[in-house]
Amino acid sequence: MSVVERQEWDVVVVGAGGAGLRAAIEARERGARTAVICKSLFGKAHTVMAEGGIAAAMANANPHDNWQVHFRDTLRGGKFLNQWRMAELHAQEAPDRVWELETWGALFDRTKDGRISQRNFGGHEYPRLAHVGDRTGLELIRTLQQKIVALQQEDFKETGDYESRLKVFQECTVTRVLKDGSRVSGVFAYERESGRFFVLEAPAVVIATGGIGKSFKVTSNSWEYTGDGHALALLAGAPLLNMEFVQFHPTGMVWPPSVKGILVTESVRGDGGVLRNSDGKRFMFDYIPDVFKEKYAETEDEADRWYDDPDNNRRPPELLPRDEVARAINAEVKEGRGSPHGGVFLDVSTRMPAEVIKRRLPSMYHQFKELADVDITAEAMEVGPTCHYVMGGIAVESDSAAARGVPGLYAAGEVAGGMHGSNRLGGNSLSDLLVFGRRAGLHAAEYAAGVTADRPRVHDGQVSSAAAEALRPFSVEAEIEEPAGGPPENPYTLHQELQQTMNDLVGIIRREPEMKQALEKLAELRVRARRAGVEGHRQFNPGWHLALDLRNMLLVSECVARAALERTESRGGHTREDHPSMDRRWRRINLLCGLTDPTGGLTATDPLRGQIALTRETTEPIRPDLLALFDKEELVKYLAEEELYE
Amino acid sequence: MSSYEARFKVWRGDADGGGLEDFKVEVNDGEVVLDIIHRLQATQAPDLAVRWNCKAGKCGSCSAEINGRPRLLCMTRMSVFDREETITVTPLRAFPVVRDLVTNVGFNYDKAREIPSFVPPPGLGPGEYRMMQEDVDRSQEFRKCIECFLCQDTCHVVRDHEENKQAFAGPRFLMRVAELDMHPLDAAAESGLDRKRAAQDEHGLGYCNITKCCTEVCPEGIKITDNALIPLKERAVDRKYDPLVWLGNKIRRRSASSGG
Numbered sequence: 001m002s003v004v005e006r007q008e009w010d011v012v013v014v015g016a017g018g019a020g021l022r023a024a025i026e027a028r029e030r031g032a033r034t035a036v037i038c039k040s041l042f043g044k045a046h047t048v049m050a051e052g053g054i055a056a057a058m059a060n061a062n063p064h065d066n067w068q069v070h071f072r073d074t075l076r077g078g079k080f081l082n083q084w085r086m087a088e089l090h091a092q093e094a095p096d097r098v099w100e101l102e103t104w105g106a107l108f109d110r111t112k113d114g115r116i117s118q119r120n121f122g123g124h125e126y127p128r129l130a131h132v133g134d135r136t137g138l139e140l141i142r143t144l145q146q147k148i149v150a151l152q153q154e155d156f157k158e159t160g161d162y163e164s165r166l167k168v169f170q171e172c173t174v175t176r177v178l179k180d181g182s183r184v185s186g187v188f189a190y191e192r193e194s195g196r197f198f199v200l201e202a203p204a205v206v207i208a209t210g211g212i213g214k215s216f217k218v219t220s221n222s223w224e225y226t227g228d229g230h231a232l233a234l235l236a237g238a239p240l241l242n243m244e245f246v247q248f249h250p251t252g253m254v255w256p257p258s259v260k261g262i263l264v265t266e267s268v269r270g271d272g273g274v275l276r277n278s279d280g281k282r283f284m285f286d287y288i289p290d291v292f293k294e295k296y297a298e299t300e301d302e303a304d305r306w307y308d309d310p311d312n313n314r315r316p317p318e319l320l321p322r323d324e325v326a327r328a329i330n331a332e333v334k335e336g337r338g339s340p341h342g343g344v345f346l347d348v349s350t351r352m353p354a355e356v357i358k359r360r361l362p363s364m365y366h367q368f369k370e371l372a373d374v375d376i377t378a379e380a381m382e383v384g385p386t387c388h389y390v391m392g393g394i395a396v397e398s399d400s401a402a403a404r405g406v407p408g409l410y411a412a413g414e415v416a417g418g419m420h421g422s423n424r425l426g427g428n429s430l431s432d433l434l435v436f437g438r439r440a441g442l443h444a445a446e447y448a449a450g451v452t453a454d455r456p457r458v459h460d461g462q463v464s465s466a467a468a469e470a471l472r473p474f475s476v477e478a479e480i481e482e483p484a485g486g487p488p489e490n491p492y493t494l495h496q497e498l499q500q501t502m503n504d505l506v507g508i509i510r511r512e513p514e515m516k517q518a519l520e521k522l523a524e525l526r527v528r529a530r531r532a533g534v535e536g537h538r539q540f541n542p543g544w545h546l547a548l549d550l551r552n553m554l555l556v557s558e559c560v561a562r563a564a565l566e567r568t569e570s571r572g573g574h575t576r577e578d579h580p581s582m583d584r585r586w587r588r589i590n591l592l593c594g595l596t597d598p599t600g601g602l603t604a605t606d607p608l609r610g611q612i613a614l615t616r617e618t619t620e621p622i623r624p625d626l627l628a629l630f631d632k633e634e635l636v637k638y639l640a641e642e643e644l645y646e
Numbered sequence: 647m648s649s650y651e652a653r654f655k656v657w658r659g660d661a662d663g664g665g666l667e668d669f670k671v672e673v674n675d676g677e678v679v680l681d682i683i684h685r686l687q688a689t690q691a692p693d694l695a696v697r698w699n700c701k702a703g704k705c706g707s708c709s710a711e712i713n714g715r716p717r718l719l720c721m722t723r724m725s726v727f728d729r730e731e732t733i734t735v736t737p738l739r740a741f742p743v744v745r746d747l748v749t750n751v752g753f754n755y756d757k758a759r760e761i762p763s764f765v766p767p768p769g770l771g772p773g774e775y776r777m778m779q780e781d782v783d784r785s786q787e788f789r790k791c792i793e794c795f796l797c798q799d800t801c802h803v804v805r806d807h808e809e810n811k812q813a814f815a816g817p818r819f820l821m822r823v824a825e826l827d828m829h830p831l832d833a834a835a836e837s838g839l840d841r842k843r844a845a846q847d848e849h850g851l852g853y854c855n856i857t858k859c860c861t862e863v864c865p866e867g868i869k870i871t872d873n874a875l876i877p878l879k880e881r882a883v884d885r886k887y888d889p890l891v892w893l894g895n896k897i898r899r900r901s902a903s904s905g906g
Binding site for chain 1: 660674675676677678681687688689692693694695696697698699700701702703704705706707721723744745746748750751755758759762763764766770771772773775776777778779782785786789790791792793826829832867
């Protein structure tokens with residue numbers, strides 16, 4: 001095998017969405033030579049699809065807002081399963097992270113007095129989301145991208161090389177995190193364009209690869225969301241936390257079939273849009289759960305008054321947290337009160353004038369017009385739940401974003417677990433990216449600076465086995481001559497079967513026999529995926545890329561299915577038909593996923609033994625001063641007796 | 647739901663050359679061209695190279711040419727074509743082919759680096775920025791850009807004139823200059839940078855002869871020519887040729903700095 005090129009960096013960031021870019025900026029500003037690796041072109045990451053806004057208690061729209069209120073909303077949204085220290089840091093630091101974007105050139109929509117405008121969103125007590133129309137994610141990614149360019153321009157002035165301290169390796173994919181003993185020593189990657197392998201040696205690696213939605217058939221996620229970072233961490237020996245919690249966004253497009261799953265922003269409801277069933281009824285009033293009874297309007301009149309007078313009226317139930325709304329839509333459709341294409345109606349056309357709709361929701365207007373021939377200023381949209389976000393992720397230390405158990409490994413953004421508990425509030429994702437992206441970059445840079453005398457080494461053996469693993473799909477044809485094999489498999493077919501399995505059997509409503517069936521199917525797919533073969537050569541070959549991504553999707557899907565089977569309660573993004581209520585005893589339980597055989601990644605051949613082992617862990621008690629932010633009456637709904645009196 | 651079989655010609659090849667390959671492929675209700683390319687990958691040509699990400703018109707990755715016109719594959723519905731028509735899909739013509747429908751768009755990233763970044767106003771800390779909505783509207787329009795580079799591809803200054811690429815930033819990045827120039831708090835001028843002059847002298851604004859091809863292909867509907875390029879040209883010309891404007895600025899700046 002030819003020699004694989006190696007380069008030395010201080011910090012390598014895997015992923016160039018909001019968290020990855022924010023981490024890279026911080027690491028570079030702290031003096032670390034920083035490399036960013038991303039699967040797509042620079043500036044195309046999934047973050048561009050975020051629409052509604054960035055949640056930050058700046059109190060521009062309502063002076064009563066502050067970090068404590070934001071913290072409270074976040075814990076309620078996550079049904080108190082959140083890693084509370086992360087939720088605290090997030091609520092405290094989000095405003096600074098937003099303001100800082102303005103100094104890098106971001107242009108948010110404005111209030112009348114020239115400050116950053118903030119809009120209402122599900123689960124947030126006050127208007128809190130900084131936004132740019134309904135394309136906030138694009139503004140975020142572009143601002144960070146342009147800040148990276150600004151830093152590169154500084155470096156060019158000083159060194160004559162734009163990439164001397166901060167380089168983006170675009171359209172490259174990491175397939176392995178490399179280690180020296182227990183410590184991270186770098187990453188193994190391939191370049192999509194040429195298929196060439198390379199190694200970046202670095203003592204610190206930040207994983208910021210986003211989510212896992214491409215394991216589900218109906219999803220709002222882009223092709224990149226194949227759970228790469230989750231799998232990389234698992235394979236490197238870091239545990240994943242609470243993977244059963246997957247958010248199904250209540251409003252995805254349902255028609256035409258080819259766009260099923262594409263997101264319809266929550267801003268539609270935040271700005272006044274309402275949900276109706278086929279009887280024309282605003283059904284959300286029937287679905288307010290007990291824990292939220294006091295906070296939501298009981299009548300349409302009160303709900304409608306709230307938009308202008310939020311201090312004296314309660315909010316409309318369309319703005320309940322996403323898990324509640326998604327379940328309600330699911331139930332309405334199941335009861336036979338759905339729309340013609342199996343969703344419900346989301347209407348703004350009768351709620352505000354056409355020109356206001358076009359101004360406040362331009363992308364939605366455009367999207368429905370172009371893709372579905374629907375004019376949302378004149379008729380209702382048809383919407384239904386779509387797989388949107390994974391709350392579970394790499395288990396990290398709250399303050400430093402360091403992955404547990406693997407020195408030098410960090411994680412931020414969607415790929416990290418804990419922050420959002422069992423359900424994420426809209427708007428808390430973009431702020432999460434910025435707050436913990438920065439923290440990951442900061443701590444990765446500090447860690448890297450501390451090991452200069454004793455840099456971990458990249459071992460040749462690991463590089464050759466990573467290369468062999470990546471090349472395997474090309475040699476499948478030759479190998480399957482052996483009697484143990486079967487016919488070569490088409491990676492696209494395997495992917496479709498995987499998506500159908502997760503969608504049907506580990507979807508929005510879960511049942512024990514179905515999840516068991518899913519695990520059997522996943523085992524079968526895992527064995528068949530070993531025979532996923534590709535045609536052609538290594539140059540920009542999507543079939544090959546998918547064959548490699550399948551390993552990650554299968555690992556992550558097994559984590560979701562196993563954890564979902566284990567947790568015998570319903571909470572947030574995990575709904576069990578056979579265990580329909582929230583159980584206070586489960587609040588303190590985290591489920592950790594690890595590899596059953598941590599020694600090797602090539603042990604995936606045995607269909608009987610799964611790849612994933614679960615362990616239960618009791619969480620740290622919530623700090624008393626944070627608990628004191630809630631009324632006792634509210635806490636009793638969530639916390640077990642012994643927690644209340646500790 | 648009605649399905650039919652469509653005829654496609656898709657360019658396949660690499661830097662060494664290639665040609666159009668014929669396909670017959672199923673089309674279903676509501677599908678877009680990208681769905682068809684994906685179906686070809688899954689059923690007939692697993693190694694067919696195409697860039698895509700969001701499939702929702704938000705990321706600007708799946709740019710290509712459909713029947714010779716630069717478009718996003720994900721936002722071009724099959725229903726706009728006649729069922730009998732053969733649909734031809736080719737890579738962006740202005741950029742070097744990598745493989746099949748994927749081109750090397752590095753030109754754009756090089757140009758992005760040559761545009762001086764936002765200059766934060768000295769003395770204003772984070773959280774202290776105050777801007778009126780009407781003052782940010784103009785730059786916000788340009789920041790809708792999803793960097794699909796269709797405007798860069800269609801612009802005749804570079805489309806058939808490789809030699810102009812060195813001196814010409816293209817509509818997307820001239821628009822970036824306009825965006826920064828119209829940013830209410832950009833302090834470039836105070837730092838000694840004249841963005842309008844730079845547009846003219848360093849980024850090739852003069853090459854643009856406002857044929858509006860860029861505006862026509864913009865999937866975001868940004869009025870690139872009318873709202874960014876023409877105003878930038880007018881202001882650049884003011885600066886460049888009007889000695890009174892130049893002198894006036896010079897005096898104003900001097901008295902401002904001595905006063906401060």
